Amino acid sequence: xxxxxxxxxxxxxxxxxxxxxxxxxxxxxxxxxxxxxxxxxxxxxxxxxxxxxxxxxxxxxxxxxxxxxxxxxxxxxxxxxxxxxxxxxxxxxxxxxxxxxxxxxxxxxxxxxxxxxxxxxxxxxxxxxxxxxxxxxxxxxxxxxxxxxxxxxxxxxxxxxxxxxxxxxxxxxxxxxxxxxxxxxxxxxxxxxxxxxxxxxxxxxxxxxxxxxxxxxxxxxxxxxxxxxxxxxxxxxxxxxxxxxxxxxxxxxxxxxxxxxxxxxxxxxxxxxxxxxxxxxxxxxxxxxxxxxxxxxxxxxxxxxxxxxxxxxxxxxxxxxxxxxxxxxxxxxxxxxxxxxxxxxxxxxxxxxxxxxxxxxxxxxxxxxxxxxxxxxxxxxxxxxxxxxxxxxxxxxxxxxxxxxxxxxxxxxxxxxxxxxxxxxxxxxxxxxxxxxxxxxxxxxxxxxxxxxxxxxxxxxxxxxxxxxxxxxxxxxxxxxxxxxxxxxxxxxxxxxxxxxxxxxxxxxxxxxxxxxxxxxxxxxxxxxxxxxxxxxxxxxxxxxxxxxxxxxxxxxxxxxxxxxxxxxxxxxxxxxxx
Amino acid sequence: xxxxxxxxxxxxxxxxxxxxxxxxxxxxxxxxxxxxxxxxxxxxxxxxxxxxxxxxxxxxxxxxxxxxxxxxxxxxxxxxxxxxxxxxxxxxxxxxxxxxxxxxxxxxxxxxxxxxxxxxxxxxxxxxxxxxxxxxxxxxxxxxxxxxxxxxxxxxxxxxxxxxxxxxxxxxxxxxxxxxxxxxxxxxxxxxxxxxxxxxxxxxxxxxxxxxxxxxxxxxxxxxxxxxxxxxxxxxxxxxxxxxxxxxxxxxxxxxxxxxxxxxxxxxxxxxxxxxxxxxxxxxxxxxxxxxxxxxxxxxxxxxxxxxxxxxxxx
Numbered sequence: 001x002x003x004x005x006x007x008x009x010x011x012x013x014x015x016x017x018x019x020x021x022x023x024x025x026x027x028x029x030x031x032x033x034x035x036x037x038x039x040x041x042x043x044x045x046x047x048x049x050x051x052x053x054x055x056x057x058x059x060x061x062x063x064x065x066x067x068x069x070x071x072x073x074x075x076x077x078x079x080x081x082x083x084x085x086x087x088x089x090x091x092x093x094x095x096x097x098x099x100x101x102x103x104x105x106x107x108x109x110x111x112x113x114x115x116x117x118x119x120x121x122x123x124x125x126x127x128x129x130x131x132x133x134x135x136x137x138x139x140x141x142x143x144x145x146x147x148x149x150x151x152x153x154x155x156x157x158x159x160x161x162x163x164x165x166x167x168x169x170x171x172x173x174x175x176x177x178x179x180x181x182x183x184x185x186x187x188x189x190x191x192x193x194x195x196x197x198x199x200x201x202x203x204x205x206x207x208x209x210x211x212x213x214x215x216x217x218x219x220x221x222x223x224x225x226x227x228x229x230x231x232x233x234x235x236x237x238x239x240x241x242x243x244x245x246x247x248x249x250x251x252x253x254x255x256x257x258x259x260x261x262x263x264x265x266x267x268x269x270x271x272x273x274x275x276x277x278x279x280x281x282x283x284x285x286x287x288x289x290x291x292x293x294x295x296x297x298x299x300x301x302x303x304x305x306x307x308x309x310x311x312x313x314x315x316x317x318x319x320x321x322x323x324x325x326x327x328x329x330x331x332x333x334x335x336x337x338x339x340x341x342x343x344x345x346x347x348x349x350x351x352x353x354x355x356x357x358x359x360x361x362x363x364x365x366x367x368x369x370x371x372x373x374x375x376x377x378x379x380x381x382x383x384x385x386x387x388x389x390x391x392x393x394x395x396x397x398x399x400x401x402x403x404x405x406x407x408x409x410x411x412x413x414x415x416x417x418x419x420x421x422x423x424x425x426x427x428x429x430x431x432x433x434x435x436x437x438x439x440x441x442x443x444x445x446x447x448x449x450x451x452x453x454x455x456x457x458x459x460x461x462x463x464x465x466x467x468x469x470x471x472x473x474x475x476x477x478x479x480x481x482x483x484x485x486x487x488x489x490x491x492x493x494x495x496x497x498x499x500x501x502x503x504x505x506x507x508x509x510x511x512x513x514x515x516x517x518x519x520x521x522x523x524x525x526x527x528x529x530x531x532x533x534x535x536x537x538x539x540x541x542x543x544x545x546x547x548x549x550x551x552x553x554x555x556x557x558x559x560x561x562x563x564x565x566x567x568x569x570x571x572x573x574x575x576x577x578x579x
Numbered sequence: 580x581x582x583x584x585x586x587x588x589x590x591x592x593x594x595x596x597x598x599x600x601x602x603x604x605x606x607x608x609x610x611x612x613x614x615x616x617x618x619x620x621x622x623x624x625x626x627x628x629x630x631x632x633x634x635x636x637x638x639x640x641x642x643x644x645x646x647x648x649x650x651x652x653x654x655x656x657x658x659x660x661x662x663x664x665x666x667x668x669x670x671x672x673x674x675x676x677x678x679x680x681x682x683x684x685x686x687x688x689x690x691x692x693x694x695x696x697x698x699x700x701x702x703x704x705x706x707x708x709x710x711x712x713x714x715x716x717x718x719x720x721x722x723x724x725x726x727x728x729x730x731x732x733x734x735x736x737x738x739x740x741x742x743x744x745x746x747x748x749x750x751x752x753x754x755x756x757x758x759x760x761x762x763x764x765x766x767x768x769x770x771x772x773x774x775x776x777x778x779x780x781x782x783x784x785x786x787x788x789x790x791x792x793x794x795x796x797x798x799x800x801x802x803x804x805x806x807x808x809x810x811x812x813x814x815x816x817x818x819x820x821x822x823x824x825x826x827x828x829x830x831x832x833x834x835x836x837x838x839x840x841x842x843x844x845x846x847x848x849x850x851x852x853x854x855x856x857x858x859x860x861x862x863x864x865x866x867x868x869x870x871x872x873x874x875x876x877x878x879x880x881x882x883x884x885x886x887x888x889x890x891x892x893x894x
Binding site: 145149150152153155168169173174177178179328329331332516519520522523524526527528530531534535537538539542544556559560 | 635637638639640641655659660661723727728744745746748749836837838840841844849852853856857858859
């Protein structure tokens with residue numbers, strides 16, 4: 001009897017206790033980095049020239065490593081790009097070790113290996129060098145938007161918010177509503193590196209201000225336009241089996257895919273799934289029927305699905321569908337489904353990113369080589385085009401809130417990411433164990449680097465987050481510091497480079513901003529147009545509706561307010577151009 | 580008993596009665612206190628928040644500083660080109676659920692009740708309510724695999740239609756059956772539990788007297804079991820009617836695609852897609868408010884019917 005009572009009581013306690021397991025473990029983990037660096041006595045302007053010791057040194061001594069890691073000395077880093085990366089270290093390390101609180105979403109993988117960004121080695125090192133103590137607060141993975149809105153609604157804001165563009169209405173709305181500070185004058189004083197770097201190029205200049213010309217966020221920036229990252233990828237074996245060269249025109253693609261089918265590929269082309277995602281801009285671009293909004297030859301905003309070439313495009317795709325050239329489940333397949341088809345023997349062509357496909361086609365178990373093909377064109381000799389363009393802006397804008405008590409410290413922390421030393425540290429991690437510097441003064445991952453020899457044998461796709469900052473409000477040097485691109489034998493970078501150089505990006509829409517009223521109206525009409533287009537196009541291609549129904553589609557789109565909707569985008573584009 | 584009836588006639592007597600009840604059953608009241616508090620704090624108190632459907636709500640400005648826009652969001656929703664389709668799809672999906680999903684657990688409960696073999700009865704019960712515990716995402720994953728080109732279900736359907744190489748989820752006329760019957764399969768066992776409990780409450784003397792009067796199995800079910808379950812059935816039916824304009828959007832989102840929008844796109848999934856473009860709290864609140872008001876109308880109407888044609892009703 002007593003045992004039974006005890007058992008029930010214990011079970012009750014267990015159930016109540018398990019409910020508590022969900023609580024606790026909030027954002028503020030302990031994680032104190034070591035005390036601020038004591039190298040304040042070092043004269044900033046005159047660093048000892050380390051270039052002879054470090055550049056080209058493949059086996060640095062512990063003393064050399066220490067000199068690089070523990071000081072702001074950047075004499076061994078040379079400029080490789082058209083634009084100089086700034087190197088104003090006058091403010092570091094800051095006196096009185098100021099503290100700031102930064103709200104920054106954390107990558108899913110990173111959150112599985114460290115408790116919070118306070119334990120992230122790269123940021124710890126940066127805090128040592130700048131003398132600024134940072135307390136990172138991250139929302140739970142997957143709940144970033146909800147947590148962001150809750151934080152704003154609560155009215156109690158941290159000093160810095162990263163991904164500040166989550167604010168409803170954009171950064172400009174955050175400014176007018178009184179959440180974010182106007183940084184336009186402050187960055188010249190407290191963030192000279194960012195101020196200089198953003199002005200050094202027209203795209204960087206335009207995409208980092210509001211339409212009114214105000215600086216509200218510190219954006220992640222790139223020294224060059226980053227390569228295009230998606231397109232047609234053909235398995236080499238398919239080219240060998242069919243004996244055909246890489247197709248260029250739509251007709252050549254048709255012939256090629258038919259031959260692939262004869263050669264045994266049951267569903268040769270894996271068509272981008274869930275109609276409407278950007279991958280489908282690849283084939284429809286040949287007809288000018290771009291996926292969504294684009295700039296026509298006069299530089300005015302136009303809508304792809306309403307272009308005159310639409311009927312031809314739909315007829316072609318419907319025919320390909322009937323001939324069995326597309327995977328049958330393209331309307332319903334999700335990412336895992338598509339990858340499963342990619343590695344099967346039914347697929348010859350994927351419309352995806354070479355980095356992703358590298359991870360599936362070139363693993364220990366599979367060794368399928370592939371080539372990239374430019375976007376198809378209608379007439380032989382036409383130049384391939386794309387609506388994807390890189391604006392040298394990697395996003396993740398950081399805003400300083402109106403409740404920040406030490407604006408100087410907040411800006412100086414963000415500014416570090418735009419110095420040479422910050423560029424080196426954030427992109428390549430710590431010197432010695434993760435990267436070395438070549439004889440041209442450029443950092444690189446050496447063969448023995450932790451990046452290629454992770455003690456936990458994690459895949460490279462995860463390690464790009466573990467040892468370096470893959471995306472954040474700093475200078476991002478993707479082409480040289482993304483190990484997926486730089487590792488030996490990898491040619492996905494080459495494919496991306498070719499695509500970028502070969503294709504015409506004039507149809508690309510720049511990242512314009514809408515006012516809150518415009519956003520509301522755009523969302524209303526846009527959802528209707530998107531539903532309409534997805535439905536009609538999917539049904540026509542699948543053969544459930546005849547191509548003649550396209551006229552009905554166009555009529556409905558117009559009655560939904562297509563012209564008004566385009567007008568909204570046009571106004572926004574005009575404002576952008578005037579920046 | 581008689582004395583109590585006369586007591587009820589006077590107001591102060593009523594008070595006296597309440598005090599007595601409280602005194603005798605204070606523990607029961609204490610137990611229900613947290614439940615009442617939960618309803619007050621989480622269900623009733625936040626209700627005034629629906630006022631954001633009349634504003635252009637912005638989290639930083641809060642409830643009192645966000646601009647007022649009157650009926651803007653309601654009219655945007657109602658005058659949209661897809662409004663009637665969304666209403667029709669939502670209603671039809673729920674009506675299908677009602678027509679097929681409401682009687683099914685009742686029938687199962689009645690059948691289970693007739694099984695005499697204890698072990699068989701128990702194991703059948705357990706097997707039928709296990710699917711309830713499968714998460715929705717897993718269920719939809721299963722449906723996806725079965726309805727793939729050359730999947731199990733596809734082949735079965737292909738037997739009749741001749742096509743086996745299309746995904747069943749790509750045919751909009753199949754959407755309602757797939758959605759409804761997978762739901763029935765998943766919930767039939769769990770929902771039958773409450774009916775089994777109701778059946779258990781039926782006095783066994785009634786069965787004896789029925790068999791004495793010469794009733795066979797079917798007749799005793801019709802005249803004893805079902806009437807005994809009637810109060811439970813009616814109450815649950817009223818609840819179900821109050822959910823006609825709801826949509827469990829997770830299942831819809833997991834199963835639909837552009838090919839089936841014309842049958843599968845419901846109010847909640849449309850608002851979800853709208854919300855991705857503009858995290859509009861106000862718009863979705865307005866739509867939710869509209870649905871709730873209409874739902875309440877259905878609930879009220881059903882309750883009136885129930886009160887008129889039977890003695891059982893919610894109020």
